[in-house]
Amino acid sequence: MGRRRIAAAHPHPRRISMEDLVLNWDLGTGGLLLLAVAAVAVLLVLIMALKVHAFLALMITSLGTALAAGIPPDRLVEALGFGFNPTLGNVMLLVALGAMLGRMIEASGGAEVLATRMIAAFGEKRAGIGLSVASLLMGFPIFFDAGLVVMLPMIYAVARRTGASFLSIAFPSAIAFSAMHIFSPPHPGPVAASATVGADVGLTLVTGLVFAVIIWAVVAPLAGRIYGEHIRVPVPTIMGDEREETGFESSPKVSTIVAMLLLPLVLILMNTGLNMLAATKDDPDAFKATPWVAILRALGETPIALLITVLVSMLVLGWGAGKPGTLVEKLADSALGPICSVVLVTGAGGMFGGVLRATGIGDAVAESLADVGLPVIVAAFLIAQIVRLAQGSATVALTTAASLMAGVVSAGDYNAMQVVALVMAMSAGSVGFSHVNDSGFWLVSRFFGLSMKQTLASWTLIQGAMAVLGFLLSLVLWAVASAF
Structure with a gap:
């Protein structure tokens, strides 16, 4: 089996650094996708069927995912801290x-x-x-x-x-x-994203x-x-109740x-x-x-x-x-x-997303998708959307997509508004379908008093609707900008 080194998203000496992390085997893009789907499924079973507390379930799933991805046992705690600590x-x-x-x-x-x-x-x-x-x-x-x-x-x-x-x-x-x-x-x-692809910040x-x-x-x-x-x-009543005398x-x-x-x-x-x-x-x-x-x-x-x-x-x-x-x-x-x-469960959501990032799933999927040859505006949206689904962080999804699209933008003859349209498409992709690997998902769940099932049935679909509408607006802007 091959051994693979991955880059850190948040380099930090010894404490959070994943720069020198070596995975014990290379699962390939398909294997990483299967691992991510299996990890989410296990998490859903733990919380919804077995009624395990979300914090414990996220930690257990993060540990299992790290081991399955080939992260060495002596670096498991570091891998968990990669997403949890920040x-x-x-x-x-x-x-x-x-x-x-x-x-x-x-x-x-x-x-x-x-x-x-x-x-x-x-x-x-x-x-x-x-x-x-x-x-x-x-x-x-x-x-x-x-x-x-x-x-x-x-x-x-x-x-x-x-x-x-x-x-x-x-x-x-x-x-x-x-x-x-x-x-x-x-x-x-x-x-x-604007800085990475060279979009005008004022227009953006x-x-x-x-x-x-x-x-x-x-x-x-x-x-x-x-x-x-x-x-x-x-x-x-997490912030108190108006009927309470203080x-x-x-x-x-x-x-x-x-x-x-x-x-x-x-x-x-x-x-x-x-x-x-x-x-x-x-x-x-x-x-x-x-x-x-x-x-x-x-x-x-x-x-x-x-x-x-x-x-x-x-x-x-x-x-x-x-x-x-x-x-x-x-x-x-x-x-x-x-x-x-709220804070611990949100941090654990970041932990789970961080472990998925540490496996390299987002980069692997994004690079594979970038080679498919889709229209540039569609590729910008899909790369951000799939990375978001794979590892949870909207900011990481957006910056990953921007990094992969930077070469395409620099090589193409795009006007300023077309580049802004690409940033909007990537932004739309990065918001879509927030779920259990997103810390924001757990923040909404806890502060709104929703179960995980209720949050998936509401907030996840709301974020998906925002993504789809944002992409449609990006397509309209792209079409208008391309006409000039």
Whole structure:
């Protein structure tokens, strides 16, 4: 049997590095595909049939997949950490800070106050639309997971007040965040893809915003209506319950809560604006190294922006409202316990996806597909879609597809808008059919109180619809751009 060396997606000395990992045998593209399908099937049986906790099931499946792929036993723990460590590190900071902020807003009565105003402004039947529009605006600079966690208290409060099906309120907001995260810079996937294939970032930004808004406008209302009627789940209490007496109640002004939600948005937009300004300079690195620019960019990094907002919420809703420091500390601590399961299961989803990436399945499938000779716009979409299905990460799927398409783009005579259309097609492919190897799948499942079966029947299909619509829009853009 052959031995195969694979490259790391996240090189890191000894701790996460997979650069020098040697697989004990070469399964080939067909074997790797069969292994991935078998691993997903085992995971489904463990969770749905045997009722094993998702965290344990993901870990067991990840171990079995690593062994079956030929990863040496003495490197199994390292292979598990390859996907788990970066996912957990990224998710933990954002979810923990977002949960603290959400708990402060929920316990103070701020979510209820904002929900009351939103219902008064939009009416009970349209309050969910108002939340969805707010999520779309917040989703421009804020990552999917961070934005969703910050918005959850308002989603919960509106669902309780209106008595509407929870998913009819929750899914439109989640779709808004997802559409922005996938299609529009400054999010990492479209930015990296644009840089790799040489797309104009300004054109990609404008086009991505148009795509995101259209996809949200079409998919969000349909998903809210369909799943709101067919999947009835109670409003989760993971961030507390409005009926719970905490002693933190103060009924803050609507303007105070709105300002608190806008604060991280403004800080992150500041970071985004400075990065875009740097790109116009002759020496971007020198501009970024300017002390005042470096400080402002640091304040706009998502974890730091959320930390600042949490501290402001403690000051305004806690100490400033006459609440004792012990109560503020106790409330912040109470936000962390309930999200432990969410964070661990999400990290384990990243673990499973990381093991699949370590086997090289995404690269093998993508390279095979690239040699088929499909039309370039179709190949761009399918490569990203299949890599997404194989290993879970939308960002990895998009960057992998962009890397393989870079040579095709450089060798072809494509105009600027055609290249942007290719980026949009790859973005569409990277969002499609999120399932058990995607950490975002588990984030939605846990925060929305859905079983794995319910999440597969709803969120997976929603993401698939977003992918198909995004691809159709890309085809239209490609056709128009090719006519000139």
